Amino acid sequence: MSHGPRRRARLLPLAAGASLLLALTGCSGGLAGGGDEGGEDGPITLGMLAPFSGSESAFGAYMQNGAQLAIDELNADGGVLGRDLELVVEDDACDATTAVAGANKLVTDGVHASVGGYCSGATLPTLPIFDEAGIPMIIPAANSNELVQGLPGVFLINGTGTQQAAAAVQYAEKIGATTVAAIDDATSYSADLAASFVEQAGEAGLDVAFEATVTPGENDYSAVATQLASEQPDLVYWTGYYQEGGLIVRQATDAGYDGTFLVGDGSVDAKFAEIAGPGYTDNVVATFTQTPDMIEGADDWIASYTELAGEAPGPYSTQSYDAVRVVAQAIEDAGSTETDDVIAAIEALDGFDTFAGPLTFTDDHTLSGGGFVIVGIDPESGAFVLEDDLQG
Template sequence: MLAAIGGALAGLLMLGQACVAADLKIGIMVPTTGSEATAGKDMENAMKLAVSEINDAGGVLGMQIVTITGDDACDPQQATAAASKLVSSDVTAVVGGYCSGATLPTLKIYGDAGIPMVIPAANSTKLITANPGNAFQINSTGFDQVNTAVDLFKKKGVKRLAIIHQGDGYSEDLARLTREKWTGMGNEVVAYEVVNKGEQDQSALVTRIKSKRPDAVFWTAYYADGAMVIKQLRQAGYRKLIAVGDGSNSPKLLEIAGRAAEGVYCFSNPTVEYLPAAKTFADNYRKTFKQNPDAYAALAYDGMKLMADAITRAGTTDKKAIIKALAETRDFQGIAGPISFTDKNTLAKSNFVILVAKGGKWTLYQ
């Protein structure tokens, strides 16, 4: 009798282990707290929507995806803790990375653990050299953004450019690359400023910028502080061209800056408003989360779908095999566009577009 009970308990234990084994754990790393939490939650929502669709269709290799979120708070130290949490949770793969400065220190952690990673948003060129080979960027890099930016500046007759960054991995990289490209073309960077994150009073900065008489001002950091800089520049009477990088492409910048944002240009990854393939996704997102998808929703959704596709193509949860499958990706059809990779694990073809603020909304410039 005792033997029978023991056998039954053992059977139940094995069944429980089988149920656990039937889950495929994938980590999500985004800022869900801090100044960039709006963007991070948007990305998390989009990834979870992708997971829901994948699971409803039968999952991956017969397994249901279960996600674990690590909050990097757009902060390098907290990102390191978030990455360590995901590794210790024994995730098979990770999809995430919004702030480049926070993503950078996690690359070694995931690399040492051999965990495949898809990065939907972070695009500093520093990620390329820091990549141990397991991470894949599906947003175009800073090199592509700089080319898009200088093309617009040239078309607008800009000669004297002011650049403002915040010293982090993303904004400093974009600022430096822009300065090198712009001056290399024989133009002037008349101001190259770094400001502290979260600083509300930018009057001293505005005074310095105006004294240099730039034809354009390029803000290379994130939307929350960018909105304040734009507002104070316009309030001080600066009427010439203002442009922002893709860290500021959130509609939140327009909400915070108000009328001061009118006519501001933005160099952006493709967003759902201009993607015919994203209509069904956008409708489902609104229905599920009762809000509009933000700027990185499409890429975040594609990132999770790509990871599931790579695991399917690998035919196994072996991490090396998944990394190999990701590297071999050719024209994966995401809602933000086709995905193929260079030998440096970066997006093979630039996805950057130019937006301009009109009537309180971002509209497609070209």
């Protein structure tokens, strides 16, 4: 897959009245002064690898705009250590080879930290590249457990596959399911999530009717559709992406499966309903972290994002926004951009306010809570909307 064009994000002014979260965290002033102990000048550059081409390109735009919004707000407030922040993005196309090329370009560009990572399979091979270069990584979307390899500079601000699988099992139990199935597409993210779901479902006493792996990019999934119709598990968990997920739902329904389709966060996009077709998503729900429209008090943030991007925010825009803020706070706390100092400052964050709630990293650099909820599909728009917060 060819490498997309390098993009240097343009700084856009925002209207006054920044975001709800800036008010909560006191970014105003807290990140505005000080000096770099290394005596450096010029902008502090943050690199972002995300899909800007291919089937997942919509997510790249959401991530870039979320990160850019945070940068614009921080720069309007004086920057970090008296220096402006600048975002440099590279297309990884959710492809490992393209991602490696993009990571090497960002290293050559001299970025101080990475705030990207959507597809786990594309993010994984970039870990040693950034680690060797001494570039801390705050990963906003990719969440395979394989990403947590003990590298000192890798942090996840999306819930892990283990945490998402736990939410799936919790929902299965909540609706009274006794038999379940899991289908993955063999990618790192999907296989990891499916394996974790199967393990936790078994521990919870649920009967795992079958596990299946499909090949992404195909049009005919009749084999697995027929298996679903034959086995009729109460709930099936599809852990791949929306292109294949929409087809599997349609073909399995046509084959006679009438149980609950639960899909992972990689399938949460309005295109899922478009691919499945009208009348095929009534029994489809998903495990997901809350999007801005589901968060109480986020109206001002949504307005600022829409002004910047020209469209409403989508999935992983808030996580990317928070990834920038986490790095910025750590650099300010460290008083420099030195790798070890920044990593130590990230580890020391305690209750840092984010869209997902107060952030404190565990010893393995993951969130202490996954924050997953259940979302369903609005039959009018095809968009995923909050259905069950899994509380109580």
